[in-house]
Amino acid sequence: MSLNGNRAKGLGRGRSSPPFLSSGVTLTELVLIMILVAILSLFILPRLFDLTDFGAHGYFDSLDAALGYARKEAITSECPVQVSLASGGYALAQASQCTNGSYSIPVVNAATGHPYATTLPSGVAQSTNPATSSIVFDATGSTPATETVTVSGGGFSGMLTVYAGTGFVSHSP
Incomplete structure (x- = not known):
């Protein structure tokens, strides 16, 4: 191989090693990256x-x-639906004879085929204002009084408000 061939490859005068051998990170860069990872x-x-x-x-x-x-569900079935808010979670039920009183028929979740109910995760609390154990939607989808449910746990706190007369649900997490 001629001297000019070596220069074309970058191995001639002025270069002590091929370019691919000098493409690492310095110790300073490595230490800075480790410090950033530790801080993050x-x-x-x-x-x-x-997970709370x-x-x-x-x-x-x-x-x-x-x-x-x-x-x-209350509007489409023309039967009142109750959302029971207990210390352990919530459950949906319909009135047995489409009248206020006994809410003994569980509302089935169409997606799962199971009763529409959920338990509170550990470390999570819910409270209502006014203090009530249920919210009832009548056949027009409205509620008799405005009610607020607050859910809190860990650093999260959110408030759901159900407005009287319309049954509209608003939230402010």
Whole structure:
């Protein structure tokens, strides 16, 4: 091989090694990357392992959907639907004779085929204002009084309001 052939490959004068051997990271860059990873892990990893926030937000969204479903079910079936809010979660039931009183027929979730009910995740609490154990939607989809349900757990707190007369459900997480 001639001297000019080596220069064309980058191995001539002025180069001590081929270009592919000098393409690593320096020790300073490696240390900086390790410091950045350590700082990020201090703030991000604790959030990933605290599932109370996710459980509270999931339950809040589920209750929001259940209230909307109960209202629509009351309108389409022309029977009152009750959302029971207990300390352990919520459940939907219809009036047995389409009159207020005994809510003994569980509302079936069309997606699962099971009764529409959910339990509270651990570390999550719900409260109502005024203090009530149920919200009832009549055949027109309205409720007799405005009621507010607050769901909280971890760092999450959300509020669902069911308005009297219309049964409209609004939320503010």
